[in-house]
Amino acid sequence: MAEARPVPDRAAWRLAALAALALLCVAAFMSIGLRGNLLFVLELRAMRLASLIEVAVAVALATVLFQTVTANRILTPSIMGLDSLYLLCQTVLVFVFGGFGFANLDARLKFGGEIALMVGFSLALFMPMLRSRIDVMLLLLTGVVLGLLFRSLSSLLARMIDPNDFALLQGASFADFNTVRADLVAAGGVVIGVGALLAWRYRHVLDVMGLAPDTAVGLGVSWSRAAAAALLLVASLVAVSTALVGPIYLFGLLVVAIAERIVDTRRHAVLLPAAILVAVVTLVGGQTVFQHVVKGQSALSVVIEFAGGLLFLLMLLNGRRP
Amino acid sequence: MIEIERVSLQLQGAQILHDISLTLPKGGVTALVGPNGAGKSSLLSLIARLSPLQTGSIRIDGMPVDATPGSVLARRIAILRQDNAVASRLRVAELVGFGRFPHSRGRLDAKERALVAEAIARFDLTDLADRYLDTLSGGQRQRALVAMAYCQGTDYLMLDEPLNNLDMRYGRELMGTLRRLADGDGRSILIVLHDINHAAAYADRIVAMRCGRVVAVGTAAEIIDADLLERVFGFRMRVESIGGRRVVLHHR
Incomplete structure (x- = not known):
């Protein structure tokens, strides 16, 4: 908060460098290996770029907010069980409609339904917290247990479906950054844009929330209401990003830890843009490398989750900040 | 009141x-x-x-x-609780600055910054202003927390x-x-x-x-009384008058 100090200046420089790097990645993504019908290729790439940036923004914001509310830096929002709910949802759809029916579902309807289901689930989970002061940790544990339940239900259903359908389902249960969902990009963009604006508007309140619940109340922040609102925003962001590309587990942890290392502060005015920029660099830059250097030999999501997992272990072993 | x-x-x-x-x-x-x-x-x-x-x-x-x-x-009102698990990756000046949040909503202008600086000086924290909280001793951290509560400027x-x-x-x-x-x-x-x-x-x-x-409820002269203190604390302690001031010898 003390903005008169030289330290935030250093953070500002690092932020600017990150922004330049992100722009570089975007430029590379758009321009490397252009061939054929330029207009068509550029339009296609712009669409994919938009969806990648949307996912980057959603995951980065969701993870920062989630870590602030839970006062825990090795958590990611996937602990709330939203991804298991998404998986269950896919399994039920395949189970009911079969592989062919699943592939031919109206994408927009499915997208809207999934988001509504996930946000509704989070509302049901957080509503009690609005009314009385329930411990956030208890809430998270409830999320973990329900997530387990959803997961077991999906594996039960998965045993009963046709092997071909199962292969299809398997594809749907990993994040896929290659498929373009042009029809969903606009709808997702609205939700994520509003979420980003809200987070930015309340960045100072988020700083206060990061202190501790009692301290925040003492400084005039209504903790239970603010925490519930923040968690609801997290749920909406995770829901949109999951519906766009599929479940992501450790990507958020990875980018927020890297961003915090770079700017060396938890102040949201700096950390939020930093985390978003790191996420954009990782996703857009990574996708460019995978398309043109590795030539699609492997999946970016797998590599990111692998790196995130390694980092998670490191953070656990260190027992403190990375 | x-x-x-x-x-x-x-x-x-x-x-x-x-x-x-x-x-x-x-x-x-x-x-x-x-x-x-x-x-x-x-x-x-x-x-x-x-x-x-x-x-x-x-x-x-x-x-x-x-x-x-x-x-x-x-x-x-400003309150400082007994057990303060405050995020440690904060500098002393930042922590004290949070005390102005109810007034500034996070935007520190020159006037607010002067108030923060005054609080830091009043609690003898000037040398520690740029240190991270997790590098301080318990007593230094306690002083920073009191400075933050003071900085809230409440009645x-x-x-x-x-x-x-x-x-x-x-x-x-x-x-x-x-x-x-x-x-x-x-x-x-x-x-x-x-x-x-x-x-x-x-x-x-x-x-x-x-x-x-x-x-x-009362003034020190009314409360510092061997019988009353025994009722409150449950054991007998000596109460002496030294230089006109009441002193309780509760150690042994």
Whole structure:
């Protein structure tokens, strides 16, 4: 908060460098290996770029907010069980409609339904917290247990479906950054844009929330209401990003830890843009490398989750900040 | 003025506070004393709306604490709790700056920054201003937290055992600072104290509590009495008069 100090200046420089790097990645993504019908290729790439940036923004914001509310830096929002709910949802759809029916579902309807289901689930989970002061940790544990339940239900259903359908389902249960969902990009963009604006508007309140619940109340922040609102925003962001590309587990942890290392502060005015920029660099830059250097030999999501997992272990072993 | 009317508190079946009614006039230093488990911190939490009120009412300058918006109260009362697990990756100056949040909503202009600098200087933190909290000793961190509560600039300042972790010099300095805040700036200080001698030396008013009830309210001369203290703390201690001041010899 003390903005008169030289330290935030250093953070500002690092932020600017990150922004330049992100722009570089975007430029590379758009321009490397252009061939054929330029207009068509550029339009296609712009669409994919938009969806990648949307996912980057959603995951980065969701993870920062989630870590602030839970006062825990090795958590990611996937602990709330939203991804298991998404998986269950896919399994039920395949189970009911079969592989062919699943592939031919109206994408927009499915997208809207999934988001509504996930946000509704989070509302049901957080509503009690609005009314009385329930411990956030208890809430998270409830999320973990329900997530387990959803997961077991999906594996039960998965045993009963046709092997071909199962292969299809398997594809749907990993994040896929290659498929373009042009029809969903606009709808997702609205939700994520509003979420980003809200987070930015309340960045100072988020700083206060990061202190501790009692301290925040003492400084005039209504903790239970603010925490519930923040968690609801997290749920909406995770829901949109999951519906766009599929479940992501450790990507958020990875980018927020890297961003915090770079700017060396938890102040949201700096950390939020930093985390978003790191996420954009990782996703857009990574996708460019995978398309043109590795030539699609492997999946970016797998590599990111692998790196995130390694980092998670490191953070656990260190027992403190990375 | 803080008006507490018929306040009781139950936590998981245990009765913490029994039907407390108490009026504390504005101004001066009020000390809450009593043995462990007397309900001092619970009462302070209720007054500062950190815990929800179950029965009864508490009004600060006529504002009911359970119905007044938290942001309004934050400009009237500041509270420092006993156990403060504050995020450690913060600099001292940043932490103290958070005290201005109720007024600035996070935007620190020159005037606000001057107030932060004044608080840092007043609590002898100038040399530590750029240090991270997790590099400080317990006493230094405690001083930074008190500076943040002070920086909130409220009429009422409530501190739960602020002498924790402070050495004799800083303990004495803190009590002296609080005394000056009450005398010079007209602030009302409400403070939970363990050391009865600190209460006797600095407080205008002492509220003695035991088992969730208020046993006695009065000036140091009225409260520092061997019989009364035995009723509050449950053992006999010697009370002497040294240079006209009452001193309790409770050590042995």
